[in-house]
Amino acid sequence: MVVQTATPGARPPVRGTRRNATGVPRRQAVRPHWSRMLIHLLLALCAVAFVAPLLMVLSASFSSENAINRHGYSFLPRQFTTFAYRYVIGDSSQLVQAYGVSIVVTVVGTLVSLLVMSMLAYTLSRREFALRRSIGFYLLFAMLFSGGLVPSYILITQYLHLQDTLFALILPYLVSPWFVVILRTYFMSLPNDIMDAARIDGAGEFRTFFRIVLPLSGPAMATVGLFTALTYWNDWWLGLLYIDNDKLAPVQLLLYRIISNIDFAASNQTANHLVGVPVQTVRMAIAVLAIGPIIIAFGFVQRFFVRGITIGGLKD
Incomplete structure (x- = not known):
């Protein structure tokens, strides 16, 4: 008669589960694999x-x-042309x-804004x-109510x-x-x-x-810097209010004026010199010219941005 002795620390076999060659139950080996594939599939659909x-x-x-008016929008150009650009x-x-x-404006405004906001935030983080x-309280009041x-x-x-x-384009968003x-909040979490x-x-x-806090706050600074750069780059309202000199007009204000002229041409039949302007394609070209540079800038801070938005939900 052979008596089987249990190994100290070994878990008793679970009824109804089979083990593979490595000793891992098949049910436990397959379940994480399919869940990971499902997560990747959902993320891929979101990316698309x-x-x-x-x-x-x-x-x-x-x-x-003419191709857009006849066939609508598509993922591939119809009757390729660069006339809109x-x-x-x-x-x-x-x-x-x-x-x-x-x-x-974007570079100078983002750098100065990061310096001022980080110094103010560090001061408020000191107990x-x-x-x-x-x-x-003054910051909270300014965040809820504006002048x-x-x-x-x-x-x-x-x-x-x-x-x-x-x-005038930098100071209001400083x-x-x-x-x-x-x-x-991030500075308060530092040791x-x-x-x-x-x-x-x-x-x-x-x-x-400058020597300790800022080097440890790279993800948070990159995340805030990206959103600040987006604010400066996408702004056309400050230029419309305070800029009358065409040489100081930002690109968003210039594109806004072009769109206004196109809308005027589409609604006013007396504008003979603007008849025949491709309204739809010009709007799309303006959108590409407006978002192109900021997408390139996002590629440089992407790794810091991902760490910055998840830093609040992770603990050592």
């Missing part, structure tokens, strides 16, 4: 749903107006100049700061005298209370032992902030 409209816009911008570009020097203004609650259009216009034009300057709250060790070694607040 997001990319499909962009492909249709790009395809329509290279299609002829040639119409939008027109005077290429004006478009290049508008791109230059938008690039300068020993006496005015922490008062300034935090309005008329006071802002009077402040920019009459008191600060920033009309027809690039500062500080966002919501982004300050996000950065403050205090590192900052205390830096102070023991003789580092001041500025050195601690």
Whole structure:
């Protein structure tokens, strides 16, 4: 008679499950595989749903107006033509100049905004700061209520005298209370032992902030920086309010004026010089020219952006 001895720590076999050659139950080996495939399939469908409209816009911008009116939109261009881009570009020097203004405003505004908001958020994250609650309430109040259009216009034009300057395009979006709250929450999650060790070694607040806090906050800074850059790049409202000089018009304002002229041509039959303008294809070409550079910029900060949006839900 052979007596089977149980191995210490071994789990008793589960009735109704078979084990493969590696000793792992088949039911447990197959279930994660199919669940992973299902998740990948759902993510792939979401990616296609997001990319499909962009492909249709790009395809329509290279299609002829007659083909779109007859057959509608498609993922491949119908009767390939570049007339819409040639119409939008027109005077290429004006478009290049508008791109230059938008690039300068976006880069300078994003960098200065990140510096100001991060310094304010770091100050509010320090528990020993006496005015922490008062300034935090002021940020919350500014996030819920704004001063309005008329006071802002009077402040920019009459008191600060920033009309027809690039500062009028940068200053209104310099500080966002919501982004300050996000950065403050991230700074509060950093370990205090590192900052205390830096102070023991003789580092001041500025050195601690620039040498320790900022290098540890790359994902959060990249995420906030991307949304701030999107705000500056997509803005045309500030240019419409404060910019009368065509040389200082950003690209979004220039494209907005082109769309306004196209809508006027489509609704007014007396505009003989604008008759025959491809309305649909020109709109698609404007959309491509507007979102193209910011999509390229997103590729550089994508890895930081993914870490930044998930940092609040992960714990060590």
